[in-house]
Structure formats: structure tokens, C-alpha cells
Amino acid sequence: MKALVLPPFPRPEGITTHDYAFARLRQAIMVGAFRPGTSVTIRGLAEALESSPTPVREALRQLTSIGALHFLENRRIVVPRITPARFEELISLRIVLESHAARRAVAHLSDRQIDRIVATDEAIEAAILAGEKAAALIANQEFHRQIYTANPDQIAMPLIESVWLQLGPILGIAMEHVAELYVVDRHREAIEALRRRDKDAVAEAIGADIREGIGGFDQQAIAKLLSLAG
Amino acid sequence: MKALVLPPFPRPEGITTHDYAFARLRQAIMVGAFRPGTSVTIRGLAEALESSPTPVREALRQLTSIGALHFLENRRIVVPRITPARFEELISLRIVLESHAARRAVAHLSDRQIDRIVATDEAIEAAILAGEKAAALIANQEFHRQIYTANPDQIAMPLIESVWLQLGPILGIAMEHVAELYVVDRHREAIEALRRRDKDAVAEAIGADIREGIGGFDQQAIAKLLSLAG
């Protein structure tokens, strides 16, 4: 049995073992550290996280209920495989959910918050130019999150993150096989629409950003990526 | 400590204790058996379900990750309270998600499946006329589920059910304080649109159904219901 390698993740104090395991596994899946079809074991992860089966099993159960993992009938735990149809379904869900969340966040965004969003966008471009794909990916998620969570009563964020998690494994493959990331400048468009407090334009820009970003992979490209993943 | 009463739920054979606990608690929350603000304990539920803390805790963790329960900082487990703003947010999410899911299901529905959906709609009306509110509620959920899950690659259903779960507690209150349910006949409209395979009309009918059904409660009505809930 090969030793499991997880992306590092500092453990905050006062956090329970379960919460730590959940956060770390979730982060790993979100940035594509696991390949589709990979199977994980409770004891294996418990060892990798230097804890025991109980809290790990709880974390895995939570991850399955948000679609990040699948419990098979055999009781095996696997990273879900992605078909081209499922991929298209996930992208269309992202567009619908995130356009909606963005539209409803506009009225709550202060100028100061928009400044912070601009800073995050600059961090994305810096990471891309530096070739740091994982960092760019995380910063990009942060860009979207900052917009949507401006709405204090917002409910959609956990659902959106569920979709992100389900796209995570294919993201990992894409990152390995794409020579370099390119800047999709719909972010600038979204930011300007935010400054104008133009809800429709914000929603449209976010939708286009998704469509032209990860959503821009066509069926062929996805099929190719998936075949590479075995 | 008062004994916990859960709606009955036959236990299928071969199911794990954890799965049974999860399904039963989820069902209870979905049909409004728990009031907002109610707190539950692991040991209490374990006793009610005649099992031990381990599988119950796993079930509770899963329910929290789909928004059906909240782990407070005190580590107390409670049924989330609902504010009018949160309620409105949930309804708008239902509309967006379910219109989308319905639209994308249309192309996959066979005439036979539509017949079954019609039968479910008739069961709803029968339950309403018989005054069986809980049964009407479950049949109504089944009506929606049958439509959305016709799409074999569909991803949205778990997200939609998460929203349903978050609306569950207020549903329970509403059911107690509403003299009788009335038939919102957008279902007929939806069914006819399904027969015509008219995607836009289906999406519109589903959206209107939600808006005029539970979504029809205005802020005042919600505030009143919530005040009744303490």
C-alpha cells in the first residue's frame, strides 16, 4: 500500500480532529489532488492524518453528502468519475447558480469590498504569470467567493462549493495537461459592472467567465482529458 | 429529558445503521417534524433509534453539511432558525434551481413517465381533499422529483433537496397554522407543457408553482409564522 500524500494544511488550534480532516480532504479534492476513480480507505487516511478511523469516517461521510466522494455499494469509497455529460451538467449548474448568487450580491457590495475583489483579481494574474497553477486556482475561487458571500443572507455558497468539489478531480487533470493558464478577462468586466451596481451586467459577466473558462472545454477536450485519466 | 418521537420509518433490510439513521432523520426534517431552534443530542437520538452514538453522529454530520442542521460553536446541535430574509433567499434558490432542472429534464421524459407524473399529481389532490397534509407534502415533493430526475446525468437533485430540507422546519409550522391546503394548479400547466416538450413553458410553470405555492407566503406571513415558533 503506497503512502498517501496530501497537500499540506496547517492545523488551526482548537479545531476538532474531525473538522481538520474534513477541511484538509475537502481542500485536496477541490484543487484536484485526487484523480477520478481513485479509491481511498478510512484507515489509510486516518494514518495519513495521524488520527483514528472515527473522525475520518465522519469527514468522508460529509464529503459524500456534498458529492465530493461516492460510497459504492461495495462500501468502497471512490472519487467520482466524470463523463462528458456530467461535466456539461456541472458547468451549466455553475452558470445558473453563480449568476444568481452574483446578481443578488451586488446590492450588498461596498466600494471597499470591491477594492478587495480587485486585489484578488490581481493576485490571480500574478499567479498565472508566475506559472503557479494551484495558487491561481485557489485565488480564482476566492474571487468568486468574495462576490457571492457579500450577501449576508446568502444560501447558495455551500451549493456552489459542492459543484466546485465535483469539478475538482477534472481540474487536477486539466492542470497537468494544459501548458499554461491564460487570463480570461471577464473578471475586469465583472468588476466594472460591480462598480456600476449593474446586476444584469454582473450576472452576465460571471456567466461568461465560467462559460469561457473551465466551461470552455468542449466535449472533445473533456473526452480526451478523461481518457488520459484512465 | 422528554422522549423523542420520530415519524415512523420502516427499516429496509441490509441497510446500515448509519444509513437508516440518516434517512429517518432526514425525512423527519423534510416534512417539518422539528421546529426551528430545536436542539437534538447524539445520545438522545441514538436511544430513540435504538443504536449507539457512532452511526448517529455520522448521520448528524451529514445533515449539517447539507444545511439541515447546525453545529453551534458550543457544539450543540440545533435545527436552524429561519429569518424572513433567509426564507426569501431559499425560495429564490428553489425557483432558479428547479426551473433549470425542469428545463433540462424535458427532453428525457417519455410519455409513460409523464403518465406517472400525472398519477402523482392526482395523488396530491386526493391527499389535499382528504386533509392529509403530510401526505400531500410528500407527494408534491415526489411530483417535482419525478420531473427533475428524468435527466439521467442530472446533478441538481441533491442541491434541490438541500434547499427543501432547509425549508422543512418552517413547513412544519405552516402546516399547523394553515387551515387547509389549496390546490395550486400550476401542475396541470406544467404537465401540459411537458406533453408539448416545451422547455420554456415547463420552466415557467415550475417557477410559478413555487412562487405561488410556498413562495406565496409574503414577509408578513413568514414573520408571523416565525413568531409563533418562538
Place this chain on the structure above:
DNA sequence: TTTCTGAAAATGTGATCACAAAACAAGTAT
């Protein structure tokens, strides 16, 4: 009556263990 204090009870957490089912490996038969 109200507020404070401290002991007792309740509760979440996580490690451990026994058990059953599944997966695996190796050897045998066809």
C-alpha cells in the same frame, strides 16, 4: 428575590476493539 458558586449530570469527541463482509493471493483442477 436575585445572584453567585460549586458539585453533579449530560454531552460531544475520539480511540479502540470485535465482527462481518469484501478483496486479494496462491494454489489446484480443468
Place this chain on the structure above:
DNA sequence: ATACTTGTTTTGTGATCACATTTTCAGAAA
């Protein structure tokens, strides 16, 4: 070579227990 069988190992499951934190509540003090 392939298919089958059997014994071993791995793995998920769930009950139990010890521990730390929180809650509860009775009794004392103001």
C-alpha cells in the same frame, strides 16, 4: 492458459469507554 477454490488480509461498521467541556441545578450569599 483459464477458471475455480480456499485461506489470509484488508476494510467498513458499530458498540463501548475514557476524557474534557458544557450545562444544569441545588444551595449559599447578598
